Amino acid sequence: MSGPGPGPRVMAPGQKAQNFGPSAKRLLGELRTDVPQLIMVLLLGVLSVALTVMGPKILGEATNVVFAGFISLQMPEGATQQQVIDQLIASGNQQQADMLAAMEFTPGAGVDFGHLGGIILAVIVIYVLGSIFGWLQGLILNGIVQRAMHRLRMRVEEKIHRLPLSYFDKVQRGELLSRVTNDVDNIGQTMQQTLSQVVISLLTVIGVLIMMFVISPLLAVIALVTIPLTLVITVVIAKRSQKLFVAQWKATGVLNARVEETFSGHAVVKVFGHQAEAEADFRTENDEVYRASFGAQFLSGIIMPAMMFIGNLVYVAIAVVGGLQVAGGLMSIGDVQAFIQYSRQFTQPLSQLGSMANLLQSGIASAERVFELLDEDEQTPDPEPSETVSEIEGHLSFDGVSFRYTPDTPLIDDLSLEARQGSTVAIVGPTGAGKTTLVNLIMRFYDVDEGTIALGGLDTRRMTRQDLRSRTGMVLQDTWLFAGTIRENIAYGCPDATEEEIVAAATAAYVDRFVHALPDGYDTELDDEATNLSVGERQLVTIARAFLADPRLLILDEATSSVDTRTELLIQRAMSRLREDRTAFVIAHRLSTIRDADLILVMENGAIVEQGAHDELLAARGAYWRLYNAQFEAPADEDQDPALPVAPGQ
Template structure:
């Protein structure tokens, strides 16, 4: 890009601005309920699988719930056998009870009357073995169904996250460029990686536990009422207490989790922009400032994370405390009922186990509130991104021009990045087919904006831009599909972009179906072939993410070779030779002359020596064309172009005054307030 655009969203630099210490405070998550329902809606296509998850959960919980009851029966058999040995064989149960009553041992008589035993018979090991085998079978089958449930649910959640990632990926390609102008790259990456991963982990843990816990609560409650309605009512006291504590804590932790993930995105953005500009930070000695900003944002993340985890962590100890109180109450009342002969020891044992099984899932449901809050907070951030306003879709009946269409006309075009800040107003120009239009002017004059409009990265606010074929048919580019328009266009930017892959793959990026001969021809035309053979693997050399194993000039040559291979009808060169040495620049200029043949070319340049041969030179200031013509005519006119030219090439009169002379020439070339609209 040629510089900061007037009226655009401010750049978020590494040392201040919206991402610095003056950032706005984090707001509370907007709405938990709608976001949670929308998150569950991502599982809508997995209805059959979810039904199977619930079915396996019912089978697993149902079998597991039977275990304490069977173990209680086993305890009764052992206890009855031990009691039977205390009395002589041949007597009946009633005789034993009557003898205890007669001896004044009423409590023992009441307790034994609730049991079934044969005096003198001892422990029935056959019945005990059968029950224990049944218990083993029940627990093995219950574990097997639980494993099947977990495996099935894992597939459901991972497929849902796969679809969510695909939605985010498709969304990225449907968003207008202005969205990325105001959103930091690190923040975006945090949303599509950290937040999506957190959603997946939260759903993986909460969905399974919610299903299992709810089923366990229902199953255990049924068994407790079967054993003792009184003890069951005591256990039910935990439900309103659990709900009350969970609601109170969740209400507080909701905003803290939203702040945690918001600050995670901010810190990721800080790290990404600082590491990518590490050399600049070192050169200007801003390590301490960067470290201070990092510490401040890291401290904010620490506070939000600590607060979220601490507040949500209160739930589990609270649930355990309530559970222990209920446990004590059940033990006391159950013991009294055993002593009164209303319950057997095995029934009380089973009930105490059920009370633990009852409070444990309630505690799990409460503790899962923090996971749920965290997941919903991340979901809100992802959904916020998915709800961003998209580009206006292309018309299904978009007109198609023949391949020779190359005449581009701006007709009274107006455009602004910000509604109340005009940038381009009433601009008209014609780029003839096969001609070269050079655009010059001071930084921020609107040169790159002009290119953005041609590429439809932004649409004009007023007027129109037309593309005309040799037959005379012209179409407003807003009526064309973006894919068709950009397929006809090649672009080489000042800021190179290469991906992690081989040099061959990077050159062929614009034409994946290109042959080896075509790739090599483009590489030779852009003089990539001059340095590539010095690399270890030649064209198969793998570039890292930032292509740091190539110099800046070599990276620029690879992008130019990519444009050669694409063979576009419209060509846009935005300071395309700024990173190469003078000799290579001359060679590339010759190659560019061949590349521009029979193509409509827009060349943005600060070095005026590179555009002497342009068919038309446009001089822009403050979003308006103040001069246009050829190199010679503009020099003779002695206007803005002449001032720019003199600022670059006029020799200083002496060594002492050289800097002042250049500064004065540069100031003379810059637009004054009187020049601006």
């Protein structure tokens, strides 16, 4: 960019991420359009968990049947259960008597396999139904998450198109791509892996807790000890690891920016021998990603083992106290078995919730970065209602225009000029004079601070940007072609163009002369860097695109700088035809290419210091004369001021 406009730089590292709670709440808000489906997910989860939780209790009854049958075989056949108990009490075996009193058996009858088979069949049916409901819940939830991610990607895409050019000037491309791709994908994976599990885990904890209190309030209280311990461990670790997850994804964005920058300029890196520096920078930033990732994963990974350790302690406590309860006849052995299963089911979802902390924190850290993008200030909205001018209008004027990229750095002050319809206006000046800034203001990539830019007498700020830009064609020094055929790239500005119109534009821009030498002609596929075309050929394709768009305003920013001299002469002739009845702004460094311009503007430090035709400006022997002669003079002596070149023959 000419002029002191902002160049690419990384976002300020001091920006604060949002807190976990508000970010998680906002992320869940992305699901609000699927509330009916979420209610269905909750109902299916309740059914699935309720059936699954019933299993251990029923299996405990099966254990009681088997144990009672085994005990009954040890008793004399024909006696009653009460007689056996009385006999044990009489012989001083009070503890055994209390244990048998808590059971139901018929002495000598053995195991009731019919009753046992019915219990097992009931358990199978319950688990099968619970699995079906769980599968349906996962299926519906998967659809909810994918739709939410689809909407989020659409919002990010739409947001990018509403951001002002100033945002892209301050953010590295790799950093932006990391937010749009890596962070959004990480959010989707996090929601996919955790939402269903969180719902099931919470419902399981509630269901199991109810069953444990039904079986034994004493043992349930022992099991509840895990909850405060779990919360304390999770909160303490989560607070420390969350910062590292934010640092991890921020460092990943910086690393992506470095990779994108180095690979896109790979040839320049090699030419100037900066491979070692590039590798050192990569290692430094890669190490930063490693340190943040390792620390975040290590800390969050501690949660699961800690939960398992607490669960094992509770398991031991339940086994000891439960054994004493059975021995005292206060519980049946089947209830103890069921309770031990419930204790596992109780601690397992708590452990799963703890193990998901790293996923949740990673996903929320990515969500914060995406939300930061969505919260960026947008360009000023188009006026409603908007106004427009005639389709053939091309008269453009600047009246008292002032503009600064930053408030304390003057650039353009009180600029006035007039470009009549059908005229060619050339803009020349040293680097940093504000030439490309002038073009950015015409296109409304930036809005003026003061004054007006008018098309056909209408302030362009009263038009929609789409209306203004649809009348404008641009050919830049830096060519941009996308992955697709040459035909598709030419038709980019006019998708409905016919084959004849595409070929005519290609012929006018001299694309047709080389395209037939390619394997597939106009159907030749280009990659995203168009490496199968030379730099000059890529420029010709962009010029053909401008031909086809048939704009009222034409902006050429060093459009012929990448082609050879012969091609440049051919393009100049084509441009002469293209500029007929159109207003053209030409930014040029090679002054020989703009001799025929109707008006030449010489800019220095954001101001027009001279304007006029080529011969007039040379005769004035001012700034233009110095620029013109500087392109033909011999190298200056060491003691000569390069700002004051000597013309040939002087």
